[in-house]
Structure formats: structure tokens, C-alpha cells
Amino acid sequence: MSVTEIDQEVAAGGRLRLSGRSAARCLGRLVTGVRSLLTVPVLAGSASVALLGVALLLAPWEWRDRVLFGAVLAFVSVPVIARITSAFYGLLLVVGDSKRQLAERVEDLSRTRSGAVDAHDSDLRRIERDLHDGTQAQLVSLAMRLGLAERVLEKDPKAAQALLGKAREGAEEAMTELRAVLRTMYPPILADRGLDGALSAVAARSAVPVRLDVRLPDRPPLPAPAETAVYFVVIEALTNVTKHSAAKSATVTVRCEGERLRAEVRDEGRGGVDESKGSGIRGMRQRVEAVDGTLCVNSPSGGPTCVAVDIPCGS
Ligand SMILES: Nc1ncnc2c1ncn2[C@@H]1O[C@H](COP(=O)(O)OP(=O)(O)OP(=O)(O)O)[C@@H](O)[C@H]1O
Ligand SMILES: [Mg+2]
Structure with missing residues (x-):
């Protein structure tokens, strides 16, 4: 008994009696249909459903069988395709999101890196300024005092001694300054x-x-x-x-x-x-x-x- 015959019997209000062979055939069809309807769309989404549709059209079935299978196909495949589609778009969104986060992170790192380079540059400039204005200035005056002391040493040993004393004080100050600068470089x-x-x-x-x-x-x-x-x-x-x-x-x-x-x-x-x-x-x-x-x-x-x-x- 075909599905059409079953339909006709139901439409005529008659009692539905299936022989063992035709019941097994119907069940077989149903199982095969359901299996392909469930597995194929899951594997390949709407493309496979379209293929299945074409196969249905070409199959040597009666048109009522085709309509019935087409309806079942649509019924089962729509939510499956919806799921596959939403999972696909979800995946796209996740990928897009992590791409965006990555781009933001790269931008952040570039900014902080250039900030670090700027900080490093300004540190170097400050150290150069500290050494220039502090230590170097003290060493210059130290050298001048020593030169002066050298010149007056024979003629005026007392003045030379005073100059040497001042030069020693200057050297100590320069060392203190230098230590202070070093401390700011690395604590x-x-x-x-x-x-x-x-x-x-x-x-x-x-x-x-x-x-x-x-x-x-x-x-x-x-x-x-x-x-x-x-x-x-x-x-x-x-x-x-x-x-x-x-x-x-x-x-x-x-x-x-x-x-x-x-x-x-x-x-x-x-x-x-x-x-x-x-x-x-x-x-x-x-x-x-x-x-x-x-x-x-x-x-x-x-x-x-x-x-x-x-x-x-x-x-
Ligand atoms: N604790 C504070 N209370 C009130 N005003 C402040 C305070 N800290 C900073 N300021 C104000 O903010 C300004 C900027 O501070 P910032 O430390 O950047 O520069 P600065 O101390 O003037 O110079 P420097 O470059 O030597 O640090 C200061 O000039 C000052 O007017
Ligand atoms: Mg300040």
C-alpha cells in the first residue's frame, strides 16, 4: 500500500488496515527519509536540502509522496538550517569580535609602547640635563680651582691651599650630585x-x-x-x-x-x-x-x- 492509498482510505473514512509488507515499506521509507532529512542538512546545511529537493523531484514517486516528503523535509530542515546558520553567524561574530579585540590591543600596545619610548626619551633628556647642569658644572669649577691653585702654588702656597680645599669640597658635592642622578636612573x-x-x-x-x-x-x-x-x-x-x-x-x-x-x-x-x-x-x-x-x-x-x-x- 502506497502513501496515496493510505491517504485515500483515510479520506474515505475507512479503517486503516496495513499489510505487514506495506507497513514495513512505509516504515522503511519513513526511517530513510527522516535519516536523510536529519543528517544531510546537519552536514551541509541548505545546499544539501536543495539537493535533496531536486532528488525528490527526480525520484520516481507519486506526487503525493513527494509533497509529503517535501513537507517533512521543510519541517525538519528549517530549524536545523536556522541552527546551522545561527551557529555559523555566531562563529563569524566571535571571530569578528576577537579580531576587533586584537586590533584594539595592538592599538593599545602601540600607544603604550610609544608612550614608553617617549618616557624613556624624556628620562634620557632629564639625565643629560641633570648631568649637564649639575655634575658637569661642578667639575668645570673644580678644574678651574685646581688650575688656579697650580698657578699660584709657588708664589702663594697659602692661597693655593685654600683653593685646593675648595676643590675637594667641590669634588665631594659633585659625587653627591652624581649619586642623586644615578638614583633616579635605577632605584x-x-x-x-x-x-x-x-x-x-x-x-x-x-x-x-x-x-x-x-x-x-x-x-x-x-x-x-x-x-x-x-x-x-x-x-x-x-x-x-x-x-x-x-x-x-x-x-x-x-x-x-x-x-x-x-x-x-x-x-x-x-x-x-x-x-x-x-x-x-x-x-x-x-x-x-x-x-x-x-x-x-x-x-x-x-x-x-x-x-x-x-x-x-x-x-
Ligand atoms: N597636588 C597638587 N595640588 C595642586 N595643584 C597641582 C598638584 N599637582 C600638580 N598640580 C598642578 O598641575 C600642574 C601640572 O603638574 P606637573 O607635575 O605635570 O607639572 P609641574 O609640577 O608644574 O612641573 P614638572 O614638569 O617639573 O613636574 C602643576 O603646574 C600645578 O599647577
Ligand atoms: Mg610635577
Whole structure:
């Protein structure tokens, strides 16, 4: 019995009686149809459904069988194709998204890299200036005193002795200057005393009293670039407090929260930071961005001023 005969019997309101052979044939067709309907679209999506449709048209079946299979095909394939399509577009979106993220990251890195290069350049210029204006000037005056002492040595030994004394003092001053410049290039105090100890020394040197609150884990040690960035930011921020804020005191807070190193320098002074007036804050920002961190300055006119740094310090 064909599907058409079954339909006719049902339409005539008769009782449906299937012989064993025709029932098996129908079941076989159904199973084959359902299997191809389910597997083919999953494998190849709409293209395979189209192919199946063409095959249906060419198959030596009666038109009612074709309509029935076509309907089942549509019924089963539409959600499958929808799924395949949405998965496909989902995949495209994921790929597009990660491409966009990658592009943003590259842009970020290029920016922070050029920031780091700028920071490095301005560091070099500062060191050159420090050596030029400080140490070199002292060595020039030292050489002049020694030359003068040499000339008057025979005629006026007493004057020569005084000049030599001055030259020795000048040499000591030059050494102190040189040490100060070296300290700004690489802070050995960080290696000797850690960030906590180094900041204690900075706070002790500050002209404005500083309340220091540092809570850091003993282990694992913090990455040196992150520590160095925080160290120099605190120095510059405290120098700014002394130079510009008119505050009576300042607070420095340093914490390690999760995989972030956070530091804050706060004063209750006059506020109104204007980054365009100098290079200190710009330099701090470049230094922090070079280690993938962020620097935020909050300083409404009238105060308070808060310089906050957030740097990743995970492995
Ligand atoms: N804590 C502060 N309180 C009030 N004003 C501040 C404070 N810190 C900075 N400023 C203002 O912001 C300006 C910019 O600071 P920045 O550190 O960039 O430059 P600077 O200190 O003037 O010069 P330098 O380049 O030597 O650091 C300062 O000139 C000052 O007017
Ligand atoms: Mg400054």
C-alpha cells in the first residue's frame, strides 16, 4: 500500500488496515527519509536540502509522496538550517569580535609602547640635563680651582691651599650630585629595602608630612617594573604636593588587591591640577601605561587632589 492509498482510505473514512509488507515499506521509507532529512542538512546545511529537493523531484514517486516528503523535509530542515546558520553567524561574530579585540590591543600596545619610548626619551633628556647642569658644572669649577691653585702654588702656597680645599669640597658635592642622578636612573633602594622600605625613605625625605599606609604580601614578590612605576609616581606626586598644593600633609596608600597593585597619593590642598602646565603628570601617566596600568588624577578646584595608580602585577 502506497502513501496515496493510505491517504485515500483515510479520506474515505475507512479503517486503516496495513499489510505487514506495506507497513514495513512505509516504515522503511519513513526511517530513510527522516535519516536523510536529519543528517544531510546537519552536514551541509541548505545546499544539501536543495539537493535533496531536486532528488525528490527526480525520484520516481507519486506526487503525493513527494509533497509529503517535501513537507517533512521543510519541517525538519528549517530549524536545523536556522541552527546551522545561527551557529555559523555566531562563529563569524566571535571571530569578528576577537579580531576587533586584537586590533584594539595592538592599538593599545602601540600607544603604550610609544608612550614608553617617549618616557624613556624624556628620562634620557632629564639625565643629560641633570648631568649637564649639575655634575658637569661642578667639575668645570673644580678644574678651574685646581688650575688656579697650580698657578699660584709657588708664589702663594697659602692661597693655593685654600683653593685646593675648595676643590675637594667641590669634588665631594659633585659625587653627591652624581649619586642623586644615578638614583633616579635605577632605584637601588627598591632592591635593598623593597617598595615598602623605599617609600618609607621617600616619605621621611618629604618636606610635607606624609602618612604612609602600605600593605603588601611578602610573597610572591611584586614585578620590579610595577614596583618601580609606583615608586616614581609617589615621588613625583609628593613633589607636586610640596610644590603646588599648599597642603599641610599628604597620605600615601599602597595595596596589592588580587593581581593589581594600587597606589594613591592624596592631599587636602588647593586642587585644580592642570596637566598642560608641566611634564610631571604626563611622565607619570606614560610610565604607568608602559607597564599596562592606568593613572587617574582627580583634583577639583579647591581640592582635594588624588593621584591613583592601578597596575597589573600578576604572573
Ligand atoms: N597636588 C597638587 N595640588 C595642586 N595643584 C597641582 C598638584 N599637582 C600638580 N598640580 C598642578 O598641575 C600642574 C601640572 O603638574 P606637573 O607635575 O605635570 O607639572 P609641574 O609640577 O608644574 O612641573 P614638572 O614638569 O617639573 O613636574 C602643576 O603646574 C600645578 O599647577
Ligand atoms: Mg610635577
